Amino acid sequence: MTDAINSASTPKKKVDFKGVLTQLGSLLALFILCVILTIATPNFLTMTNFMNILRQTAINSFISAGMLLALITAGIDLSVGANCVLCGCVMGALANKLQVTNSFVLILAALATGLLVGLANGLLLTKLHLPHPFVSTMGMKLVLCGLALLVVNSQTVANFPEGVTALGSINLFKTKGYSGFPLAFLVVIIVFIIFHFFLTRSALGRKIFCVGGNPEAARLAGINSDNVLISVYTISGLMCAIAGIVLVGRTGVANPAAAMEPYDSDAIAACIIGGASFMGGKGTMWGTIIGALMISTIRNGLNLLQASNDIQNIVVGLVIIGAVCIDVYRGKMEERARRLATK
Amino acid sequence: MELRNITKRFPGVIALKNMTLQIKPGEVHGLIGENGAGKSTLIKVLTGAYPADEGEIFVGGQKRNFKNPNDAKLAGVGCVYQELSTVKMLSVTDNIFMGNTIKKKKSPLLDYATMHRKAHDLMLSLGEDVDVKKACGTFGMGIQQLVEIARALVLNAKLIIMDEPTSSLGEKEVDQLFKTIRNLKKKGVAILFVSHKLEELFEICDSVTVMRDGEHVFTDDIKNIDNDRLIRAMVGHALSEQYPKVRGKRGTEALQVKNLWEGGVFQDINFTAYYGEILGFAGLVGAGRTEVFRAIFGADPLDGGEVYINGKRVQIKSPKDAIRNRIAFLTEDRATQGLVPSMSVRTNLILASMKKFQHGPWLDDATIEKTSEKIVQSLKIKTSGLDEAVGQLSGGNKQKVVIGKWLNTAADIYIFDEPTRGIDVGAKVEVCNVMNSLVQRGKCVIMISSELPEILGMSDRVIVMRSGKIMAEVDANSDHFNQEDIMKAAWGGTLQ
Numbered sequence: 093m094t095d096a097i098n099s100a101s102t103p104k105k106k107v108d109f110k111g112v113l114t115q116l117g118s119l120l121a122l123f124i125l126c127v128i129l130t131i132a133t134p135n136f137l138t139m140t141n142f143m144n145i146l147r148q149t150a151i152n153s154f155i156s157a158g159m160l161l162a163l164i165t166a167g168i169d170l171s172v173g174a175n176c177v178l179c180g181c182v183m184g185a186l187a188n189k190l191q192v193t194n195s196f197v198l199i200l201a202a203l204a205t206g207l208l209v210g211l212a213n214g215l216l217l218t219k220l221h222l223p224h225p226f227v228s229t230m231g232m233k234l235v236l237c238g239l240a241l242l243v244v245n246s247q248t249v250a251n252f253p254e255g256v257t258a259l260g261s262i263n264l265f266k267t268k269g270y271s272g273f274p275l276a277f278l279v280v281i282i283v284f285i286i287f288h289f290f291l292t293r294s295a296l297g298r299k300i301f302c303v304g305g306n307p308e309a310a311r312l313a314g315i316n317s318d319n320v321l322i323s324v325y326t327i328s329g330l331m332c333a334i335a336g337i338v339l340v341g342r343t344g345v346a347n348p349a350a351a352m353e354p355y356d357s358d359a360i361a362a363c364i365i366g367g368a369s370f371m372g373g374k375g376t377m378w379g380t381i382i383g384a385l386m387i388s389t390i391r392n393g394l395n396l397l398q399a400s401n402d403i404q405n406i407v408v409g410l411v412i413i414g415a416v417c418i419d420v421y422r423g424k425m426e427e428r429a430r431r432l433a434t435k
Numbered sequence: 436m437e438l439r440n441i442t443k444r445f446p447g448v449i450a451l452k453n454m455t456l457q458i459k460p461g462e463v464h465g466l467i468g469e470n471g472a473g474k475s476t477l478i479k480v481l482t483g484a485y486p487a488d489e490g491e492i493f494v495g496g497q498k499r500n501f502k503n504p505n506d507a508k509l510a511g512v513g514c515v516y517q518e519l520s521t522v523k524m525l526s527v528t529d530n531i532f533m534g535n536t537i538k539k540k541k542s543p544l545l546d547y548a549t550m551h552r553k554a555h556d557l558m559l560s561l562g563e564d565v566d567v568k569k570a571c572g573t574f575g576m577g578i579q580q581l582v583e584i585a586r587a588l589v590l591n592a593k594l595i596i597m598d599e600p601t602s603s604l605g606e607k608e609v610d611q612l613f614k615t616i617r618n619l620k621k622k623g624v625a626i627l628f629v630s631h632k633l634e635e636l637f638e639i640c641d642s643v644t645v646m647r648d649g650e651h652v653f654t655d656d657i658k659n660i661d662n663d664r665l666i667r668a669m670v671g672h673a674l675s676e677q678y679p680k681v682r683g684k685r686g687t688e689a690l691q692v693k694n695l696w697e698g699g700v701f702q703d704i705n706f707t708a709y710y711g712e713i714l715g716f717a718g719l720v721g722a723g724r725t726e727v728f729r730a731i732f733g734a735d736p737l738d739g740g741e742v743y744i745n746g747k748r749v750q751i752k753s754p755k756d757a758i759r760n761r762i763a764f765l766t767e768d769r770a771t772q773g774l775v776p777s778m779s780v781r782t783n784l785i786l787a788s789m790k791k792f793q794h795g796p797w798l799d800d801a802t803i804e805k806t807s808e809k810i811v812q813s814l815k816i817k818t819s820g821l822d823e824a825v826g827q828l829s830g831g832n833k834q835k836v837v838i839g840k841w842l843n844t845a846a847d848i849y850i851f852d853e854p855t856r857g858i859d860v861g862a863k864v865e866v867c868n869v870m871n872s873l874v875q876r877g878k879c880v881i882m883i884s885s886e887l888p889e890i891l892g893m894s895d896r897v898i899v900m901r902s903g904k905i906m907a908e909v910d911a912n913s914d915h916f917n918q919e920d921i922m923k924a925a926w927g928g929t930l931q
Contacts, residue, residue, distance in 0.1 A: 295798050299789070302786060306771070309786070313758075316753075
């Protein structure tokens with residue numbers, strides 16, 4: 093009996109240690125990337141630039157948080173970018189066409205739009221039994237792109253009240269010569285902490301992992317997988333709305349054409365670099381924030397090196413493929429080690 | 436075709452021990468044995484899916500070494516599996532020539548004219564005049580099976596293995612299949628006919644080999660064999676293992692089902708399980724036992740019938756409903772249905788009872804930790820810690836985690852499906868003891884098992900199923916409570 097107690101409690105630290113190592117791995121990669129960029133361009137290692145990176149990371153971070161949930165359930169949400177832009181455009185349409193100037197109403201409209209889109213994604217997947225969220229969310233992406241153009245008559249709209257743009261534009265602790273800490277990133281940190289506890293300590297969070305790890309076992313254990321999946325896509329939609337509000341604040345405008353920007357692949361990349369897997373059941377908030385920072389650091393560095401958008405996309409694309417390769421090989425190595433250990 | 440002294444080992448078990456088998460050209464050779472007697476392993480060795488560890492295979496007097504399925508195919512061994520492997524969207528021709536296409540001379544293009552003609556001729560020789568250009572899926576199971584036979588014949592198969600070929604066929608299709616088999620016989624093709632239906636063996640086979648525990652028991656001409664001899668040979672006279680049976684006190688009705696049916700799967704299922712007893716469900720693999728309980732548990736939809744718990748009619752539409760009605764279902768396939776392998780022991784233990792550990796939306800980690808440690812201790816789960824991924828545990832410990840998961844739900848009715856399959860002897864005894872203690876605490880236990888000694892060793896009452904129907908109900912005090920009689924019922928015999 094005492095053996096059982098001992099064996100149940102002692103090696104716990106070892107497991108944590110390994111987990112920490114994995115997390116440190118991605119942090120280390122980010123650090124190496126920063127060192128390389130510092131050497132490559134003198135403009136990289138400045139406080140202003142670092143704050144810029146955080147500003148650029150904010151949008152992707154919000155989207156990645158939702159994407160991570162979808163990936164953990166072995167799903168995917170390809171409609172995130174279009175959803176995020178649509179939320180901005182809905183606010184733009186309300187502000188310009190209907191002359192709504194109340195920031196609170198506008199923000200509420202954006203959140204409702206994102207939430208409803210996410211809910212629709214979840215319902216399509218679970219109630220219409222589409223084979224994979226790839227299908228429903230890819231279709232949804234095009235629908236939303238069209239809707240974004242439609243609500244603002246294909247025009248870029250501006251004139252947002254300050255209350256709406258605050259989240260994306262305010263900088264804290266501004267001093268002379270220091271651009272200040274972006275409010276949006278502070279919110280990212282808060283949201284990520286909440287998500288961390290949600291994923292690790294709440295019943296729904298645990299169910300998300302279980303549905304991702306083995307949907308049949310979860311169903312036979314009485315977990316309503318449909319409800320879990322609907323919540324996941326709804327939360328993802330809500331995060332897109334927040335990202336959309338930040339986007340409007342950062343740029344001051346809502347541009348419907350941005351719906352085709354690679355927001356979805358940047359978010360997927362952030363999650364995968366952070367240790368999530370397309371097979372589901374894996375992923376952490378900590379890893380995801382590192383992944384998101386990695387993506388924006390790469391884009392920022394390439395910008396400073398005066399690489400054009402096309403080069404950036406090529407590099408980010410290769411990084412995604414590389415990260416998935418590492419994930420696959422890591423899995424294979426672990427399995428091999430396990431096999432050898434049992435022999 | 437001849438097999439000499441074939442031995443095949445798997446980690447921890449010997450699946451085949453010095454197995455010998457001789458099949459003459461133009462002979463229909465029956466192969467039977469209990470669940471787990473080693474038939475499937477033998478088929479896999481014959482088709483090259485598993486290389487044998489020891490022994491020799493001769494085809495037409497020549498020694499052959501089957502390293503992979505292709506070697507077996509080239510040597511003329513074809514196989515028709517129980518589950519059809521035709522591609523339903525492709526034409527009959529495409530299916531027959533799959534992996535073996537004919538190309539036009541000096542061209543990379545396929546010669547469909549020749550293939551269609553040959554395919555049509557082949558199907559005709561098997562007794563079916565079909566449009567070979569039509570998709571395979573448009574035909575019935577019988578014809579699709581012929582397509583599989585034709586696929587073997589295209590490769591000049593000298594031996595065709597048929598693994599329970601009649602299990603998915605209707606009566607007419609079975610007649611058609613037997614006609615085809617007789618045709619093949621005339622052409623000198625040998626057939627190894629694996630079946631769970633004794634009457635079919637007597638109808639079609641020339642000789643029969645019985646296997647038990649991976650060993651050859653006897654081979655004889657069908658003329659010299661009768662039902663009883665076959666069943667005795669399959670059961671053997673091995674002393675039944677000792678099971679730590681503790682009797683409980685039979686209480687009131689726990690679960691009663693009336694006229695349960697699911698189209699094509701099972702019908703007329705009526706039984707009552709009581710508190711304080713273990714009700715065993717015996718039968719051959721595929722008899723429909725698991726399906727009955729999956730339906731009762733709400734995992735599969737029922738087509739009709741009534742379910743009563745504690746005498747009250749209940750509607751169970753999902754596993755969630757079943758758990759609410761205090762039913763626990765320990766599925767036979769732990770890895771795919773019972774556990775989330777990537778998650779920790781701790782999480783798997785609370786998988787079915789998360790509500791109990793919730794404060795609002797949050798999980799009460801302290802209580803989970805305490806409860807989990809208690810379960811790990813009492814079930815003696817060997818793990819490096821509560822955070823270890825369940826996928827890393829051994830089979831026996833995985834099963835214990837599944838048991839722990841259901842004990843956490845505080846259910847009243849426990850359905851154990853093949854609870855000791857694939858776990859070591861020590862863990863087996865422990866699993867049996869869990870069932871004992873449940874019964875002693877007045878719970879109702881239903882145990883589906885394909886191992887007769889286990890059924891006899893643990894049950895207070897046994898229900899025998901075959902082909903989706905209940906064949907017999909045997910009380911532990913009855914004269915029929917022995918391996919031969921239960922086996923007889925499982926193979927379709929009646930008990931007087």
